[in-house]
Amino acid sequence: MIDVKVADWVGTVQVADFAGLSRYDAAFAWELRDTVVALADDSEVKVIVLRTDGGDFAPDVPGAPLPSDRSATWRRVFAGAKGLYQSLAFCKKVVVTEVTGACRGAGSALVLCSDLTVAAEESSFGSPFLAVPESNFVLAALTMRLNRAKAWAVTGDVLDAARAEEVGLVNQVVPGASLRAETDALAARVTAMPLDGVTMSKMLLQAVLDAHGVGRDFDLATHYAARRRHAENAGGGAL
Amino acid sequence: MTTDGGAVELALDHERHQAVIRIRREEHGNRLTRAMARQFVAHLDAIDADDDIKVAVIEGTGAHLSSGWDPREAWEQYVEAPGGAVKKHPSQRARLVALSDEWWGPNGLYRRLLHCRKVTIAKAVGDCYETGLYLTLCSDLAVAHENARFAVPRWRNVGVDGDLSLLIATVGLKRTKELMYAGTAWDAGTASRYGLVDGVSAAPDEEVGRLAEMCASIMRDGIVTEKYAVFASLAKMGVDHAFAAATVVGASLSNIHFQPGEYNFLADRRRHGTAAALERSRRDLG
Numbered sequence: 001m002i003d004v005k006v007a008d009w010v011g012t013v014q015v016a017d018f019a020g021l022s023r024y025d026a027a028f029a030w031e032l033r034d035t036v037v038a039l040a041d042d043s044e045v046k047v048i049v050l051r052t053d054g055g056d057f058a059p060d061v062p063g064a065p066l067p068s069d070r071s072a073t074w075r076r077v078f079a080g081a082k083g084l085y086q087s088l089a090f091c092k093k094v095v096v097t098e099v100t101g102a103c104r105g106a107g108s109a110l111v112l113c114s115d116l117t118v119a120a121e122e123s124s125f126g127s128p129f130l131a132v133p134e135s136n137f138v139l140a141a142l143t144m145r146l147n148r149a150k151a152w153a154v155t156g157d158v159l160d161a162a163r164a165e166e167v168g169l170v171n172q173v174v175p176g177a178s179l180r181a182e183t184d185a186l187a188a189r190v191t192a193m194p195l196d197g198v199t200m201s202k203m204l205l206q207a208v209l210d211a212h213g214v215g216r217d218f219d220l221a222t223h224y225a226a227r228r229r230h231a232e233n234a235g236g237g238a239l
Numbered sequence: 240m241t242t243d244g245g246a247v248e249l250a251l252d253h254e255r256h257q258a259v260i261r262i263r264r265e266e267h268g269n270r271l272t273r274a275m276a277r278q279f280v281a282h283l284d285a286i287d288a289d290d291d292i293k294v295a296v297i298e299g300t301g302a303h304l305s306s307g308w309d310p311r312e313a314w315e316q317y318v319e320a321p322g323g324a325v326k327k328h329p330s331q332r333a334r335l336v337a338l339s340d341e342w343w344g345p346n347g348l349y350r351r352l353l354h355c356r357k358v359t360i361a362k363a364v365g366d367c368y369e370t371g372l373y374l375t376l377c378s379d380l381a382v383a384h385e386n387a388r389f390a391v392p393r394w395r396n397v398g399v400d401g402d403l404s405l406l407i408a409t410v411g412l413k414r415t416k417e418l419m420y421a422g423t424a425w426d427a428g429t430a431s432r433y434g435l436v437d438g439v440s441a442a443p444d445e446e447v448g449r450l451a452e453m454c455a456s457i458m459r460d461g462i463v464t465e466k467y468a469v470f471a472s473l474a475k476m477g478v479d480h481a482f483a484a485a486t487v488v489g490a491s492l493s494n495i496h497f498q499p500g501e502y503n504f505l506a507d508r509r510r511h512g513t514a515a516a517l518e519r520s521r522r523d524l525g
Contacts, residue, residue, distance in 0.1 A: 142407055142411065143413050168412070193396075197397050201394070
């Protein structure tokens with residue numbers, strides 16, 4: 001279930017967790033995508049906050065199904081230009097992720113697509129690249145720097161919150177008890193910018209991201225998914 | 240055009256192969272006017288043409304490197320650009336020309352500093368806002384005083400109208416977005432941790448002097464060769480594209496419509512004066 005509230009220029013999207021994206025739950029992903037797009041088009045919204053009820057942001061999903069590179073649904077909902085991840089990365093409004101607990105797989109892909117991230121001290125971030133082919137490596141390289149992004153992708157290391165802040169993956173690390181208040185305060189700060197300014201700033205950023213190849217990397221999701229399918233079929237496990 | 244006695248001075252020391260470009264408008268926080276930006280660019284031209292100069296130090300007199308560009312020219316710069324005074328409101332072409340010619344274009348301050356053929360070292364002291372931040376960003380090396388603060392307060396008032404590509408390459412994407420959207424000011428330690436400056440010192444004069452001496456000991460061909468290698472990388476990174484995009488979006492942002500209750504700096508300035516508007520618009524920097 002997706003709960004949506006709009007108040008004081010902030011659209012808040014709250015779910016139990018985002019693990020459904022790692023399970024390739026197309027109905028959940030499409031509803032989330034539609035919610036984000038509707039808030040992006042809402043003239044009463046400058047900021048979109050993605051948060052959970054308070055548990056893990058996106059717990060690990062053992063035995064998660066493979067995305068099918070041959071599936072029209074997967075391309076439309078997850079990998080395509082109008083799918084969830086690109087709707088977030090190229091959103092017209094500022095997207096804030098509020099992370100508590102485990103952030104794995106698709107959760108980390110969401111963090112990479114969002115503009116700002118506030119994390120609880122006990123949160124941790126798994127690399128999305130082995131399990132989620134829609135993950136955007138160019139965004140990771142721009143966010144963490146190339147060497148760190150490569151290490152994260154290749155080793156699959158889990159970054160604790162302090163390390164995630166150190167490498168630039170999250171903006172703030174705060175005690176769990178004040179996470180919600182700190183996220184709300186950050187969102188409120190963003191709302192000081194004029195509505196026109198928010199949208200035009202996002203357009204400027206989109207032009208720069210395009211020039212850096214972010215869109216092209218999203219286009220490669222089908223290729224990454226096919227590679228993973230071949231590896232699994234060959235019994236090689238992960239890529 | 241506003242001058243208020245502000246000037247950008249050039250001092251040359253051929254024996255030590257060093258130049259100093261000094262912003263001198265202390266009573267206004269070294270806020271740059273267009274006239275001063277042009278002086279700055281002329282000095283960069285002179286340094287580039289002087290084979291005996293290898294290093295240029297960029298600094299301000301008084302407490303701040305630069306606390307921005309002069310808001311009194313925010314509107315005037317468009318009116319005085321070609322095509323700017325034809326109608327009541329400056330044309331879009333005038334806004335584009337003004338932003339390109341003075342700041343982001345081939346002969347604008349930031350691109351010209353970024354493409355200086357000699358080593359440039361910024362001494363970041365006090366408020367390094369807007370212009371001060373981009374002077375730091377476009378220099379090759381930067382040393383911050385412990386009291387330095389880096390921010391672009393204007394972005395909260397209108398939206399983001401500056402380069403993003405160089406900023407992202409230097410500090411990373413999410414930190415850039417923090418500066419873009421959250422009205423954040425980075426202290427010197429944070430700027431150092433993020434990579435915006437190369438070091439923090441209680442006595443930046445000494446550290447800048449040491450770096451300048453070291454760079455001045457490098458042979459001329461080595462310096463210019465390395466600088467052209469950097470220019471090639473900047474082109475590949477799309478920095479020129481980002482500067483052009485900043486010009487286009489900056490011109491559009493000069494035309495935005497404010498929603499009820501949104502803060503309008505120019506209106507505040509008209510009603511209460513420049514100092515009061517500046518104080519109010521920067522009061523709650525994070």
